[in-house]
Amino acid sequence: MNSIIKLDIIHFSLIYLLLLIILAIMKKSKINQTKLLLLASFRMTIQLILAGLILTYIFDNPHPAFVVIYLLGMIAFSVHRVLSKNKDINKNFKLAITFSLAFSGVFILGYFVMVVVGESFFSPQYTIPLAGMIIGNSMTGATLGMKTFTEDIKNQRNKIEALLNLGVTPKKILLPFVNNALETALLPTMNNMLGMGIISLPGMMTGQILSGTEPTTAIMYQIAIMIAICTAVCLTVFCSLTFGYKTLYNSRNQIKL
Amino acid sequence: MCMENTIFETKDLAFNAQIYYQDIKIIKDKVNFIVGPSGTGKSSLLRLLNGTLSPSGGEIYYQSTNILEMDTIELRKEVSLISQSVFLFDESIRENFRLFYDYRGLDKPSDHMMEEYLKICNISFSLDKDCTTMSGGERQRVYLAIFLSFMPKVIMLDEPTSALDKDNGLTVIQNVVDFCKNNNITVIIISHDNHLTQSFGENIIIIGKEGINE
Numbered sequence: 001m002n003s004i005i006k007l008d009i010i011h012f013s014l015i016y017l018l019l020l021i022i023l024a025i026m027k028k029s030k031i032n033q034t035k036l037l038l039l040a041s042f043r044m045t046i047q048l049i050l051a052g053l054i055l056t057y058i059f060d061n062p063h064p065a066f067v068v069i070y071l072l073g074m075i076a077f078s079v080h081r082v083l084s085k086n087k088d089i090n091k092n093f094k095l096a097i098t099f100s101l102a103f104s105g106v107f108i109l110g111y112f113v114m115v116v117v118g119e120s121f122f123s124p125q126y127t128i129p130l131a132g133m134i135i136g137n138s139m140t141g142a143t144l145g146m147k148t149f150t151e152d153i154k155n156q157r158n159k160i161e162a163l164l165n166l167g168v169t170p171k172k173i174l175l176p177f178v179n180n181a182l183e184t185a186l187l188p189t190m191n192n193m194l195g196m197g198i199i200s201l202p203g204m205m206t207g208q209i210l211s212g213t214e215p216t217t218a219i220m221y222q223i224a225i226m227i228a229i230c231t232a233v234c235l236t237v238f239c240s241l242t243f244g245y246k247t248l249y250n251s252r253n254q255i256k257l
Numbered sequence: 258m259c260m261e262n263t264i265f266e267t268k269d270l271a272f273n274a275q276i277y278y279q280d281i282k283i284i285k286d287k288v289n290f291i292v293g294p295s296g297t298g299k300s301s302l303l304r305l306l307n308g309t310l311s312p313s314g315g316e317i318y319y320q321s322t323n324i325l326e327m328d329t330i331e332l333r334k335e336v337s338l339i340s341q342s343v344f345l346f347d348e349s350i351r352e353n354f355r356l357f358y359d360y361r362g363l364d365k366p367s368d369h370m371m372e373e374y375l376k377i378c379n380i381s382f383s384l385d386k387d388c389t390t391m392s393g394g395e396r397q398r399v400y401l402a403i404f405l406s407f408m409p410k411v412i413m414l415d416e417p418t419s420a421l422d423k424d425n426g427l428t429v430i431q432n433v434v435d436f437c438k439n440n441n442i443t444v445i446i447i448s449h450d451n452h453l454t455q456s457f458g459e460n461i462i463i464i465g466k467e468g469i470n471e
Contacts, residue, residue: 162344164309166404167334168360253329254309 078139100239141233145185293464
């Protein structure tokens with residue numbers, strides 16, 4: 001297999017010309033988001049350049065502390081993203097989400113790197129990119145799950161109140177909301193798995209093939225990461241909501257939303 | 258400390274450190290009305306009585322037991338609050354009975370029984386009638402029928418006639434009061450309707466402005 005053609009900076013910058021197409025279409029369709037497009041492209045560029053520099057440094061100077069710091073940073077950022085989209089929940093619920101994301105992410109990542117790949121957990125080449133995919137998807141799942149849960153509960157206040165007045169336990173009232181949110185959070189990942197390989201070659205596999213990996217190896221990695229992601233999303237949302245919903249009521253069986 | 262015929266008794270009850278209630282006695286097996294201007298904490302009082310809210314001060318005794326020492330789930334099964342905000346599942350009347358009974362861990366009652374309770378609430382629809390197509394007043398009465406069918410010991414109605422026209426309201430309250438009398442159920446009603454209060458009230462509790470910030 002050929003190894004990848006390195007992009008030189010001049011040729012690479014030609015890709016930015018494609019943005020002009022989007023800008024032209026936006027202008028024609030009166031979509032007022034040109035600022036966002038430019039900001040997003042700019043931020044992506046800066047963030048990835050920084051990530052590239054940091055990763056280059058870490059790969060050249062591998063040390064467990066770097067991996068740990070990188071992981072902690074990822075977890076902190078993903079927790080922040082989930083919580084910033086769910087501001088109204090109580091403090092203990094936020095704690096439940098934080099621990100669930102951190103625990104599920106690290107547990108699945110550890111299983112993948114150490115058991116499946118058979119590498120050290122502190123090997124930056126494996127742990128850091130896989131952590132990004134696993135924790136990133138867990139974050140999206142948790143955001144979707146929490147959004148569904150909090151919106152459902154808000155929209156069905158009357159139901160909760162009626163059942164509470166009838167002498168139904170908060171657990172029995174709230175569990176259906178938990179289950180529904182978990183299902184909603186899992187669907188995108190599972191649908192993604194359904195179409196995989198037919199509709200598109202997924203990102204990680206594409207990357208590996210481009211850089212010269214045998215397609216059979218790339219496929220195995222892709223399958224492994226998809227199952228890992230699905231499990232991580234499921235575990236994160238399940239733990240967040242299972243520990244979280246219990247913070248919504250007290251020993252007097254009063255529900256505080 | 259409770260007289261024999263008192264089922265609920267409050268002492269120095271306060272809510273949110275804003276509303277201070279005078280000491281209230283609810284008389285067993287009677288029709289108790291709670292009246293007073295808006296914003297005096299009538300609805301909150303009912304929620305304090307069934308333990309879905311906690312007072313910021315004072316005590317509530319149910320059959321001489323401080324409700325703080327009681328399991329609130331058991332309390333709510335005995336003391337049923339039918340609040341102003343009606344909730345029904347988007348299903349038929351029969352399915353609504355089934356779902357509510359399922360939440361309580363019970364088998365659904367027989368069709369005959371459901372019809373009996375609907376009749377008390379002046380509803381004559383078929384059990385297959387879809388609740389989403391009903392008017393607000395009809396939904397309020399179906400909701401009442403379902404709660405009534407659980408046969409609590411105390412039934413608390415918060416503005417039960419708010420969505421009903423005058424005649425309908427009178428009939429429903431008359432039926433509910435008769436049913437409760439026959440089954441030794443204590444009734445507590447919040448109402449702004451003077452006529453209703455005068456016709457049915459056996460114990461009228463006025464929660465007044467003087468009750469606030471005393």
